[in-house]
Amino acid sequence: MSQAVAQYETPYVQILDENGNVTNPDLLPSLSDEQLRELMKRMVFTRIWDQRAIKLSRQGRLGFYAPVAGQEASMIGCEFATKKEDFLLPGYRDIPQCYFHGYPLHQLFLYSRGHQLGGKVPEGVNCMLPQIIIGAQIVQTPGVALAFKLRGEKRVAITFTGDGGTSQGDFYEGMNFAGAMNLPAVFFVQNNQYAISVPRELQTRAKTLAQKAVAAGIPGVQVDGMDVLAVYHVTHEAVERARAGEGPTMIEAVTFRYGPHTMSGDDPTRYRTKETQEEWERKDPLIRFRKYLESKGIWSESEEQAYIEEAKEIVNQALKQADEAEKMTVANLIDTMFAEPTQTLKRQRAEITGEGAN
Amino acid sequence: MAQMTMIQAITHALDLELARDERVLVFGEDVGNNGGVFRATEGLQKKYGADRVFDTPLAESGIIGLANGLAIQGFRPVPEIQFFGFVFEAFDQIAGQLARTRYRSGGRYTAPVTIRSPFGGGVHTPEMHADSLEGLFVQTPGIKVVIPSNPYEAKGLLLAAIRDPDPVIFLEHMKLYRSFRQEVPEDDYTIPLGVANVVREGKDATVIAYGAMVGVAQKAAEQWSKEKGFEAEVIDLRTISPIDIDTIVKSIQKTNRAIVVQEAQRSAGAAAEIVAQINEQAIYHLEAPVLRATPPDTVYPFGMIEDEWLPTPQYVVDTLNKVMTL
Numbered sequence: 001m002s003q004a005v006a007q008y009e010t011p012y013v014q015i016l017d018e019n020g021n022v023t024n025p026d027l028l029p030s031l032s033d034e035q036l037r038e039l040m041k042r043m044v045f046t047r048i049w050d051q052r053a054i055k056l057s058r059q060g061r062l063g064f065y066a067p068v069a070g071q072e073a074s075m076i077g078c079e080f081a082t083k084k085e086d087f088l089l090p091g092y093r094d095i096p097q098c099y100f101h102g103y104p105l106h107q108l109f110l111y112s113r114g115h116q117l118g119g120k121v122p123e124g125v126n127c128m129l130p131q132i133i134i135g136a137q138i139v140q141t142p143g144v145a146l147a148f149k150l151r152g153e154k155r156v157a158i159t160f161t162g163d164g165g166t167s168q169g170d171f172y173e174g175m176n177f178a179g180a181m182n183l184p185a186v187f188f189v190q191n192n193q194y195a196i197s198v199p200r201e202l203q204t205r206a207k208t209l210a211q212k213a214v215a216a217g218i219p220g221v222q223v224d225g226m227d228v229l230a231v232y233h234v235t236h237e238a239v240e241r242a243r244a245g246e247g248p249t250m251i252e253a254v255t256f257r258y259g260p261h262t263m264s265g266d267d268p269t270r271y272r273t274k275e276t277q278e279e280w281e282r283k284d285p286l287i288r289f290r291k292y293l294e295s296k297g298i299w300s301e302s303e304e305q306a307y308i309e310e311a312k313e314i315v316n317q318a319l320k321q322a323d324e325a326e327k328m329t330v331a332n333l334i335d336t337m338f339a340e341p342t343q344t345l346k347r348q349r350a351e352i353t354g355e356g357a358n
Numbered sequence: 359m360a361q362m363t364m365i366q367a368i369t370h371a372l373d374l375e376l377a378r379d380e381r382v383l384v385f386g387e388d389v390g391n392n393g394g395v396f397r398a399t400e401g402l403q404k405k406y407g408a409d410r411v412f413d414t415p416l417a418e419s420g421i422i423g424l425a426n427g428l429a430i431q432g433f434r435p436v437p438e439i440q441f442f443g444f445v446f447e448a449f450d451q452i453a454g455q456l457a458r459t460r461y462r463s464g465g466r467y468t469a470p471v472t473i474r475s476p477f478g479g480g481v482h483t484p485e486m487h488a489d490s491l492e493g494l495f496v497q498t499p500g501i502k503v504v505i506p507s508n509p510y511e512a513k514g515l516l517l518a519a520i521r522d523p524d525p526v527i528f529l530e531h532m533k534l535y536r537s538f539r540q541e542v543p544e545d546d547y548t549i550p551l552g553v554a555n556v557v558r559e560g561k562d563a564t565v566i567a568y569g570a571m572v573g574v575a576q577k578a579a580e581q582w583s584k585e586k587g588f589e590a591e592v593i594d595l596r597t598i599s600p601i602d603i604d605t606i607v608k609s610i611q612k613t614n615r616a617i618v619v620q621e622a623q624r625s626a627g628a629a630a631e632i633v634a635q636i637n638e639q640a641i642y643h644l645e646a647p648v649l650r651a652t653p654p655d656t657v658y659p660f661g662m663i664e665d666e667w668l669p670t671p672q673y674v675v676d677t678l679n680k681v682m683t684l
Contacts, residue, residue: 087431116461119462119463119466120465121463121467122466129462133450133455136423136450136451139420139424139427140423140424140426140427140430141427142420142423142424142427143423143424143425143427143428143430143435144427144428144430145427146424146427146428147431147433148431150383150433157427169417170420170450173419173420173423174423176415176417176420177414177417177423180415333461336460336461337460337500338460338500338502338523338524339460339468339524340523342502343552343602343604344600344601344603345600
């Protein structure tokens, strides 16, 4: 005979169904009409930004870009639940969270183009630059969170990764450190179903990604990632729990990316069917939230049209600003390797500039 | 002044810096209550509390990631990798992350982290404990690599490393930990990073070494003097990234001959870089090619044969004799 020494449940949270009907009224967040409209505006902005970025990328006017359409509710809902003083550790697809946390859009353009200024996050913006190595930001998150804890600041570190990132050892190490040290951290996973082309079921035998939190002894929750209210709700709970000193949480947002992995040659038709794509598009985060807001009488098509024009203008302005960035030089790059260039680098700098060494 | 072993000098330096700068945090596997497997952090948790000197879960990537996150928030972490052979687990967090933090962010974020780690052969450890892996980090832009050769140097260099505004790997040769004592002043002093030290003057050949090989080179120089009447100038590099090539060139201008002694296997390491830089800057002062006294390109050997594999004073003397006759 054996007995259970520990048992766990992985909750699933949804508030709005595909048609914008409230399925879980008890969990409806207490947001004002203006805040609800703001959530919609941000999702509209994100969709417009994505369409524009894809076009620019095809024209060769953008560098590296990972499309976000389909994931708007996950991205916008979680960032909306943070405070400006909370610190974001994003992956490369998490550009919308960065932008709404204060990272200037023109710098995000520059980041995409491979300009150093792109990564120079302005003082006062609590965000790391986007991470390229999958999962590397996850082990850095406990460090940021520990800094807040040691200084007695009521701030939270929140990091983002995808389903692919949960296969990395760093994912478990980061959660485990945060759990063991009881740190104010949130691990937000956007399960968009594919690690580039490898489907979710080939990545793990675990039934959910959220249950990976169990091994670290921290709460794990799965949320409908196409439902911005549900994402806001679970993230808000996690962030405020962390802020209150009650430790970290892991969130799995179940979502889908409509576009390719990146604009660098990925063709999603090689690894997923039209039917799958259509099935997810029926769950679209903008459609359902629009229906919900319209049923409350606080959103209209004309308003959305007007906002789309506004969003396009913001993107155009940022692009213009990015175009005006000063050209980088190799000598300047040398100067940013260390606080003070080493003897070796000074010599190499002189070789490049033709100026005398030392 | 006090007589200290190198391990005592290291503990003493950490103690001084924890007292001086409240941003300094010391952590790693077993470094808290246990004081480290070599006792490098003995008594520090008791003195400074578990907020500043603490144990972590057993995960090297997690430890350096923690340091990285703390550093971008203004702390000065001094994490320990229990043995440097375990560094592969943390390679991305060091070479891919820490070393690039300043560069990637255009200086917005910095990583003043000092990674301490024991390494080095001759103490019959199991596999993956003794390897000289410093060359991997010599080839990594954005991080400095420091290897002290004695207790006095260890203290001054460690204090300089922790105060450096950029990441530093500080490697402590296990054989030097307790092999001898030396006068170490109790007050605060630093030895600048990137500046080599001429530890023995000579006119006939230059011997460039670092870490435990400095002692081997000094013994070889004495033996050579006795046997052949030649005087070798011995340079302790102290910092192998960046390399103080000016001190090396100055010595070669006098001696016209040089060898590099390195505990790591031969190819593409610090010694190779030193020879390349000598080639670029001092070739017209050389009477003979610069030779490397190093073990062969094998994995660090099994315990029963490591003493044969490691460079000895006799091997250094043989290499010096060779460089005189070329």
